Amino acid sequence: MARQRIAYRSTPDYTQPLIEVPAKVRDRLFERLSFLYGSGKAKRYLPELERLLKVHCAHKVLATTAAEPSLEPGDRFSEKDLVLITYGDLIQGQGRSPLASLAQFLQQLPKFANVINTLHILPFFPYSSDRGFSITDFHVVDPKLGSWQDITALGSQYQLMFDGVFNHVSAQSLAFQEMLNGNPLYRDVFTTYTSPGELTLEQRQMILRPRTSDILTQYHSINGPVWVWTTFSPDQIDLNYRNPHVLLGVVETLLLYVRRGANIIRLDAVTYLWDEPGTTGANLAQTHEVIKLLRDVLSVADPTVSLITETNIPHADNIAYFGDGTDEAHMVYNFALPPLVLYTFYQQDATALTNWAKTLTYPSATTTFFNILDTHDGIGLMGVKDILPAAEIQFLLQQARDQGAFISYRTSEKGQKEPYEINTTWFSALSLDSSPEDLSFQVKRYVASRSLALVLRGVPGIYLHGLMGSQNDVDTVLRTQSKRDINRQIIRQVDIIKAIADPQSKLSHLMQQLGRLLEIRVRQPAFHPNGAQRILALGPEVFAVLRISPDCTQHILTLTNVTACACRLEISLAELGITGLHPTELAPASSSDEPIICAIPDDSHWYDLVGRRGWRATQQKLAIALEPYDVVWLVPFVELEQAIESG
Template structure:
């Protein structure tokens, strides 16, 4: 095996691609030292994703109890309610932060003391697979790194990107309507114009400095040492800047991700890289790379708005036709499927999939339901909606509608995530059917707060124990679906899949895994009508609906002779049978 210092080693080659020779040489040396440092501190732990992997997405202070670290309270909640059902947890940035719900990080290597300490993080990672955020495109303006830069510390002078405000930056893609350059005053009173892609409080790092790369990798290794096995690369598409380009999805960005993965795998080959690129679908999937060298999982960002569109219109034609285009470059990568997250429902990922009129229809409906809209700046100076800020259940239904309808539509959307090929990610608020948090928006002035309400644990426990409450109904039903899914190998994220077009109101996924002879045909009715369909001849009978009964112990609801399937409004059906060929 080649040593990293060997010019033929891929890490060495990547560093020389990114940096001039004299800088690359120093970068190689610092990376070798970093790997040596952590090889004595991290023990590799082989792990392979399966159908049992379900990731809960939550804030570290999502549930709170007086005089108790919120991370401890969260772990207790997980152990009391979700142990054996959900095996992984994505704790959104738990580092000290100055804004944006944790995504303006002040110190990469610390835990916000209001949430707890590294001890609580290690306790959680002992019970669950831990996913953490690499918020590595930018740091807080209040971070020690940026303070040192403004103070004139020579070591940090190349950590950030200062630009003459007269520079032509018109080609740069803007994900926000805020200025690209923000003014800061250094300790000598000089005005500095600094690159800030997302906000003034999120100062972009300069990866053309090899020291930035080295120190960011140091923090990522530290997360692994503390128990992380999945690392989400936040806003990674914007990480490399090159004047005269759009400064998004640059070749150097992909090279950098591939380098990071390879360096981390030198010490911990089980670590999974997940890229967060809320961009049009064809750009998003480019982060799979060759299928063996870049992200192992990519957020399936087009799915949340397409599900909203399909349920609002009671029509799955676009959803099905889009799903039929889904391909993977290898059997070593998969999608990370979700409906809701700490952010809103992104609209950029459906560019080219839905028409402007269809997007506007979603926007209008969400606003009717009490949701909000966030905008981004276009090249011509206009603003277009890029994100819907709304709880997912309120995106699907008007809050004034009957809770039974609201529950059925919400569970339908969540069940669809569970049967999509890949690994499901479940936002905490989806588990309990949370509604729009308007008071939070009024208090914070931030649209995204509408889907970020935090709960007192005693209040939540009471809601989850109240028969007939929307929270309990949603929570119990969701857990039941997950419990069934994790025991069916056909849902393995690396299995074979295809999408069937049986009716414009139905969404149908046919899946099998590996050498297992079982298949599952998931049929979901997106309409408020009774729908019948006929299964293709190449699907072997008998079939049993595993949502209605245990097919081994009590084989009721078995389709033995007839291929005609009838579904009630919003019904979910998972038919288990044997494989011929998929």
């Protein structure tokens, strides 16, 4: 069920006291506006920003506002959080809007219905291209999908993640058309030139982009030809954040999404937010400052709403969007994880993944990763650009191609074409459509790969086609000429229900194996995003993580065999550092590189939550036999007893 949200009126009530922006927040907002536009403009536009906040808060029901629960920063996310990512119309039902069909469909998945608590519905607004990411109107639900009432209904059952596609608008949007019509109110809403030469060749070569098309697109306006900045496509016109009115318009939209039920707001491709000739146009200080300002706005508007940044860039740049741990994104996409997991299973060697995972740090207890594998776009490669050697990335690409994947490209820092993402479903990336392997074996390998995103510290997210184990849709790619359409096929609800009823179907196997893993995962406090983790190097065949609950009452030793061969491990319990003392005698785990490992009084007997079997340590060593692609989650038996006794 969704966490309780603040109630909002459909219209503001000005008979109740207006909110006053706290002085500290007001000062921060002024500083941020000054950084972006100078102190003169900051003084001019700060009152308007405050007005937007007062209007927003006037929509709140006074009694609900007074009773608003205080949020513990470290409990913004929990082990119960599991995000399903989907387009609003991926499920095709009968007699209902697509959004209503999605709601009904999710309740018909026996193993998944009770574990998914958050829905990320990819842009559900009217659009002209890019499968929803070229928006014509940010304020209404696409009537082809449903209505705001459908969104509200989903929000009564799930937490909701909305997309803030704030980089650009559709060329068919009112704002862009009014600019072409010469309306002076829209003159500086976009970055425009009267000649393509105004953006010099040298400046163009500096710009980093996720595409290979020209940065400028020509349109015809009332005043003649105009060239506009288009980072993503000719139909996606960049907003000009150097104009303060653009930022204020985005804040107004952000607040609308909060009132409409967003628990999390995803800042789509925010890397490229601020267009600045003479720079790379990516990861600019101004971009980070805008994100910090949006977080300050939310701290007043609704502090329970979280920001997540979607930045498919090298890992070091990606984690910079945490800021100092208190002032920027609450959650960051863990883009290095998908290609590293795929590489691990192609090589059948966990060494690279283990070494990288050991480096993961968190700037504060209020930040965490969004651990995804597949997405609606594919498997991004930028996250491992500075982690895997070039030869190993080429190995990854070749293996994916051999499995039937496509590769998309971008323009590199040197102006050259380079691989940007692998376009495939996750199931097809691991199993050929014509594979002679037994289906249950394919599913076991698939679930083993998915388990890695479940055991690492963070909030797991699963794309709908990943949940269903869908295979590549090459026919649609051939029809649309868009490589990303390989994993965006429409699913008929009746076909899913039929497959669930067939015990021999792939989906039925997935329901049992993946469904059970998810059910276990959301019940274990050791998987709380603020729980400590220790990455263990037990051998190349195994990815091993020790997770500890924030209160030190639960330890889970997770072991995943990443190979098609059986293996045997001998684990020294002394090296785990969890013997001898009662958990209350040690401090809770910290967020440092070397977490404090809370000890347990008896560690000789362990229980595998996944395999439902016991293991016994002898002479302070735990000997574990793993079959191919086994997933084992071991808990000290004494902790199971303590959990039962405590209720």
